[in-house]
Amino acid sequence: xRGSEGRRAEDSAxxxxxxRSAIGRRLRVDPWVLTADAALAAIADAGLTxxxxxxxSTYPGAFWSTPGITGAGVDDVRxxxxxxxxxxTGGGELAGQLGSIVNAVLAVAAGLATHxxxxxxVWESTAQEGYGSRSATLLGGGGTQGQPxxxxxxxxxxxxxxxxxxxxxxxxxxxxxxxxxxxxxxKYAALALVTRSYAARNEAAVYRDPxxxxxxxxxxxxxxxxxxxxxxxxxxxxVAFVVSNAAAAGDPGRALRLEAMGSxxxxxxxxxxxxxxxxxxxxxxxxxxxxDGFSVYALRWLEALGFCGRYEALDFIEGGDRIGPTGDLPxxxxxxxxxxxxxxxxxxxxxxxxxxxxxxxxxxxxxxRQLAVVTSGAESFTSSLLVxxxx
Amino acid sequence: MTTRQAEHVEAAEHTAAxxxxxxxxxxxxxxRVAPPLTERTxxxxxxxxDGVLRIAHCxxxxxYLHPPRxxxxxxxxxxxGFDPVSGRGTVWSWTLNRYQWVPSMPPxxxxxxxxxxxxxxxxLLTNVVDCPPERIHVGLPVxxxxxxxxxAYIPLFRPASPASELRGAGDARE
Numbered sequence: 001x002r003g004s005e006g007r008r009a010e011d012s013a014x015x016x017x018x019x020r021s022a023i024g025r026r027l028r029v030d031p032w033v034l035t036a037d038a039a040l041a042a043i044a045d046a047g048l049t050x051x052x053x054x055x056x057s058t059y060p061g062a063f064w065s066t067p068g069i070t071g072a073g074v075d076d077v078r079x080x081x082x083x084x085x086x087x088x089t090g091g092g093e094l095a096g097q098l099g100s101i102v103n104a105v106l107a108v109a110a111g112l113a114t115h116x117x118x119x120x121x122v123w124e125s126t127a128q129e130g131y132g133s134r135s136a137t138l139l140g141g142g143g144t145q146g147q148p149x150x151x152x153x154x155x156x157x158x159x160x161x162x163x164x165x166x167x168x169x170x171x172x173x174x175x176x177x178x179x180x181x182x183x184x185x186x187k188y189a190a191l192a193l194v195t196r197s198y199a200a201r202n203e204a205a206v207y208r209d210p211x212x213x214x215x216x217x218x219x220x221x222x223x224x225x226x227x228x229x230x231x232x233x234x235x236x237x238x239v240a241f242v243v244s245n246a247a248a249a250g251d252p253g254r255a256l257r258l259e260a261m262g263s264x265x266x267x268x269x270x271x272x273x274x275x276x277x278x279x280x281x282x283x284x285x286x287x288x289x290x291x292d293g294f295s296v297y298a299l300r301w302l303e304a305l306g307f308c309g310r311y312e313a314l315d316f317i318e319g320g321d322r323i324g325p326t327g328d329l330p331x332x333x334x335x336x337x338x339x340x341x342x343x344x345x346x347x348x349x350x351x352x353x354x355x356x357x358x359x360x361x362x363x364x365x366x367x368x369r370q371l372a373v374v375t376s377g378a379e380s381f382t383s384s385l386l387v388x389x390x391x
Numbered sequence: 392m393t394t395r396q397a398e399h400v401e402a403a404e405h406t407a408a409x410x411x412x413x414x415x416x417x418x419x420x421x422x423r424v425a426p427p428l429t430e431r432t433x434x435x436x437x438x439x440x441d442g443v444l445r446i447a448h449c450x451x452x453x454x455y456l457h458p459p460r461x462x463x464x465x466x467x468x469x470x471x472g473f474d475p476v477s478g479r480g481t482v483w484s485w486t487l488n489r490y491q492w493v494p495s496m497p498p499x500x501x502x503x504x505x506x507x508x509x510x511x512x513x514x515l516l517t518n519v520v521d522c523p524p525e526r527i528h529v530g531l532p533v534x535x536x537x538x539x540x541x542x543a544y545i546p547l548f549r550p551a552s553p554a555s556e557l558r559g560a561g562d563a564r565e
Contacts, residue, residue: 157426157436158458161545162518163488163496171486172504179529223502224487224524 008277009109014255015101015387016115017046017242018353023204023341024125027236031071031123036080038238039119046242047250048115053242054086055113057104059097059120059345061090068127069344071238077119087112095263095270096291096377097345098385102263104243114248118241120346124234133165133234167231169379170294171223177296178225181311185225187318189216191295192229192338194320199335201363206235206341230295235341239350254390256353259371262384267304270375270382275306278386280371282306285386287355287365287372288329289348292336297378302331305373305384325365330355333365345376349385356389411475413442414535417520417547422495425541434473435459439537439544446507448474455513478535480507480548483514487524499524505533505548521549 019041021034043050062073074090077083087107095102097120104116159165177183192211199205211229219227249255262274275281282305290301299313307329308316317323323331334340334351341347352372354360374385416439426436435457438445447459451468461471485503501519506512519527520536533548 157432158516160424160493161426161540161543162502162516163423163493163498163500164502164516165488165490165492167490168486168488168502171488172484172502175486176484176529221487222490224489226486 007109009105010258010260010277012109012246013105013258014244014246014249014252015241015258015353016244016249016251016255017042017044017048017240018350018357019043019045019240020204020350021121021238023206023235023237023343025206025233025235025341026125026129027123028126029123029236031121031236031238032076032080034123034236034238035072035077035119035121035240038121038240039077039081039117042119042240042242043117046115046244048242050081050083052115053081053083053117055104055107055116056083056085056088056090057100057107057116057118057243058090059094059100060092066127067131068124068234069122071121071123072119077117083117085113087116094381094383095265096375096381096383098349098374098376098383099263101241101243101349101385102261102383104241105258105261108243108245111245114245116243118243119238120240120344121238122234122342122344123236124342125236128234165223167223167226167294170230170296171226173300174225174230174296177299177311177314181314183314185217185227186213187314188225188230188295189213190314190317190320191292191298191336192216194317194323195292195332195336196229196339198325198333198363199339202334202340202360203362205335205339206233207335207339211339226294229338232293232337232342233339235343237341237343239343239346241346241349241353252391254357256356256390257388259386259388261386262382265380265382267300267378267382270377270384271301271304271306274373274384274386280386285329285371285373287333287352287369288323288331289334289336289352289372289374290332291345291348291376291378292332292338293342293378295338298332298336300378301375305375326367330365330369333360334363345383348376349374349387352387356387411443411477412479412534414439414444414478414537414546415442416544417536417538417549419520419538421497423538423540423545424493424495425543426545428542431461432459436543436545438473439535439539439546442537443475444478444535444546445473446476446509446513447471455507455510457513457515476507476509479551480505480515480533480535482506482519482527482529482531482533482548484529485519485527501527503527503533503548515546518547519549520547526550 021037196211260278262270264273292298449463450470452466532551537544
């Protein structure tokens with residue numbers, strides 16, 4: 001186990017607080033309000049007050065990407081909640097969205113902060129009313145109101161002249177699996193259907209109506225073979241956590257342990273790094289919340305994490321029993337981003353924490369779960385966390 | 392040596408100069424968004440003016456790199472320039488895009504990642520044109536052509552054989 005020579009950062013940190021705002025489509029709520037709702041809930045959940053918070057960590061911060069993808073920056077939150085900060089960070093170039101959790105763990109392990117508020121706020125659904133979709137906005141299109149938003153043309157020059165939106169990349173990964181590995185739209189449907197059935201029991205999920213195979217196969221195509229149900233759902237909402245120094249955690253009985261984290265760049269590299277830092281193995285994991293910005297990314301994560309081999313994830317989830325509520329590896333049990341909404345990495349960690357604490361309410365799994373793997377991001381922008389239930 | 396570096400070296404050893412045949416210009420019914428021409432990328436975007444695709448090329452180790460960068464990621468060589476390639480490649484993967492991302496480009500159209508014959512893993516995001524969607528498939532041999540947008544020549548690809556000679560790919564698609 002690499003990293004065991006010295007003290008591991010993971011051993012110094014606990015997730016002591018969890019909170020969320022309202023989550024939904026077209027909430028038309030100031031994203032700072034959403035952020036405050038989640039942050040104050042997480043701080044209270046940790047048994048703390050804002051006066052105890054001395055660190056803030058977020059993705060992506062105030063300035064990154066398109067309207068709606070970021071709802072508040074570090075300094076917005078510092079000023080709004082009257083925080084006295086000893087350490088803070090926010091940015092887009094992290095190890096996935098949950099790289100902001102990795103950073104918080106490092107800060108408390110290094111003694112720079114004791115209680116770090118981590119948050120992620122999106123308001124894409126409401127922002128779409130003014131600007132159009134994120135990908136279209138990036139490519140120079142605009143909404144019905146205001147001027148088209150153009151920025152980062154140097155970054156988008158490899159996609160804009162060809163009319164390539166984000167789904168096209170995932171579609172090409174899916175297409176290779178169809179032609180080279182026996183995949184099909186019928187098989188791809190499993191992920192959307194299983195996570196929708198989970199969402200039906202989760203009051204915080206945005207799409208909860210039952211989804212059938214026929215509906216999936218007849219769905220609007222976005223970029224073949226991707227249909228609308230393979231794409232996650234833009235929503236408004238904020239999720240927050242408190243990462244505390246383990247020695248300062250007030251109620252360790254509810255705190256979640258960080259068994260290992262992987263910050264390497266790449267699906268496989270991120271997962272491998274996480275496993276290098278622990279003696280736990282994939283067979284020890286009994287809950288998975290993997291990033292599903294597009295359905296195929298969830299498959300890719302299952303393979304990278306070692307639950308199955310490359311190109312074997314569709315067989316691994318076939319029939320849905322294994323990843324269902326009573327299976328060996330319940331997957332994206334809040335509905336994932338496909339049906340729960342694009343909380344952008346933070347939703348998966350929220351769901352893992354609630355399940356491991358037995359506080360998921362109506363959608364609590366029938367069997368208590370002890371060890372969750374949580375991933376965020378895709379391609380070269382990735383993070384992997386192994387989260388343990390309270391002792 | 393990391394796995395990635397090993398892949399780079401292996402790729403460089405497989406580099407084989409292809410025969411350069413000028414690609415045709417391609418006239419379209421819509422106008423594309425012209426890319427910004429910067430010091431780093433203008434030689435790529437304007438290369439098609441004479442029908443030849445030019446790719447950033449490390450003159451130290453022979454590795455091609457795309458998108459263009461001023462340092463070779465394999466040998467860290469600094470002598471990176473733009474050199475002609477054959478314009479031949481194969482479809483690594485593809486998708487029929489049906490969503491209107493760019494106001495001036497009405498869908499549907501084919502998006503593809505094309506692997507150039509010069510080097511394994513040397514891929515360009517592009518569009519495949521002059522090809523019915525039911526005939527495109529992974530591995531389809533393609534040749535470069537260019538569509539002008541402002542001062543730029545956008546490299547696109549069309550089947551190396553006439554569409555009428557392509558095999559159907561019906562089994563592979565939904």
